[in-house]
Amino acid sequence: MTRALAMVSGGLDSILAAKLIQEQGIEVIGICFKSYFFDEKNAERMSKQIDMRLEVVDFSEEHFEMVKKPKHGHGKNMNPCIDCHAMMMTHAGRLLEKFDADFIITGEVLGQRPMSQNKGALSTVLKTSGVGEKILRPLCAKNLPETEMEKSGLVDREKLMDIKGRSRKIQMALAEQWNVKDYPSPAGGCKLTEPGYSNRLKDLVVNKEDISERELELLKYARHYRIDESCKIICTRTAEEAEIVKKLIASDDLIFLVRDFNGPLTLIIGENPSEKSIEAAAKITGRYSKGRDKEAIVVKYRKGIVENEITVKPGDDEFINGCILK
Incomplete structure (x- = not known):
């Protein structure tokens, strides 16, 4: 036959x-x-x-x-x-x-x-x-x-x-x-036919040689930002998305949450993030929290069991548009 x-x-x-x-x-x-x-x-x-x-x-x-x-x-x-x-x-x-x-x-x-x-x-x-x-x-x-x-x-x-x-x-x-x-x-x-996903993938390929399956999976979710070559910032948009991203967190990731207001889950992916990247991640986290209109908010961040805090003014539109991977 x-x-x-x-x-x-x-x-x-x-x-x-x-x-x-x-x-x-x-x-x-x-x-x-x-x-x-x-x-x-x-x-x-x-x-x-x-x-x-x-x-x-x-x-x-x-x-x-x-x-x-x-x-x-x-x-x-x-x-x-x-x-x-x-x-x-x-x-x-x-x-x-x-x-x-x-x-x-x-x-x-x-x-x-x-x-x-x-x-x-x-x-x-x-x-x-x-x-x-x-x-x-x-x-x-x-x-x-x-x-x-x-x-x-x-x-x-x-x-x-x-x-x-x-x-x-x-x-x-x-x-x-x-x-x-x-x-x-x-x-x-x-x-690969989606503009947003493609922009994030291009950025990842340009800035990182050894790319993991986890990093490719994370490209499907949240907002993505690039401050410098060493690391990337990922900020969730919804509670449902945050639950998905939680399952993809690795031990080397820095995790950010606003202390006194409801807000997104934010990650820094990459080893040894700079102070500039940490401040940027905090400002991005604040921008999408209930405290976005405050002059200053406290953002907690941790790697493993080590936790720190940073006080920042939430990022404005100009700051966000300057580093987001559209």
């Missing part, structure tokens, strides 16, 4: 591409890649809707190394889409033998994303991945050269599609036809 591996991102297009091939009587196994910047939750939910088996591949460390210096550059933010897709396809190519599969399916649509899904970018991905002859893009196949799978009769080209451009009317109609109702918006999924 013919078998295909479908690269499933968790979005609608990749599930529709897999379903289109299932409709030809071909067995399809979903392959979802997991990294520090995206996970498998949407892919699991989407795969169930078309009754497709899903395998999750964690390539976090290798992927992060590529994100730092992608061969084909970053997109609008920190998203290296061309290199990312090529890396996924390379991994999927290695899985063909493991799952006794004949080819790979992707949900790419010609012209849907101007930078990463034009003809040049799609061709680059094929060449870079090393498994180009095994890749089929069912949703836009009729706009592309015929693949070996179509020429050999493994796949009926006439039953593939010619979708192109940014409109999603055809995909939404297919989703309704196949009863695929629970799907995320096209913009969701990858943290």
Whole structure:
């Protein structure tokens, strides 16, 4: 029996591409890649809707190394889409033998994303991945050269599609036809496409060589500030966020809380913070506390069991805007 591996991102297009091939009587196994910047939750939910088996591949460390210096550059933010897709396809190519599969399916649509899904970018991905002859893009196949799978009769080209451009009317109609109702918006999924997260990640990569998984996880939460190269300040926005950040505190972190007013949880991440950074962290903590309008407030800070206090005037807008990583 013919078998295909479908690269499933968790979005609608990749599930529709897999379903289109299932409709030809071909067995399809979903392959979802997991990294520090995206996970498998949407892919699991989407795969169930078309009754497709899903395998999750964690390539976090290798992927992060590529994100730092992608061969084909970053997109609008920190998203290296061309290199990312090529890396996924390379991994999927290695899985063909493991799952006794004949080819790979992707949900790419010609012209849907101007930078990463034009003809040049799609061709680059094929060449870079090393498994180009095994890749089929069912949703836009009729706009592309015929693949070996179509020429050999493994796949009926006439039953593939010619979708192109940014409109999603055809995909939404297919989703309704196949009863695929629970799907995320096209913009969701990858943290690297988010401007705020990307700015924080750029700052971390520039200022620190050995980056931990914890530091990458912290980028998802709170406000982030940089005073100097040696350390970074993180200030939570809500009580719920503070509970999450508490679980990510390390023994070397400095923890700040306003003494006499309700306020945020603030951390300094980094060894041997300067007096300037400590004062800045206290001013930031005060700025988002109930004592923000006071001329002076007391902020407690500690590392382990050693606790100190500092009296500061809460930071004003000019100070905050001068050091926040937007």
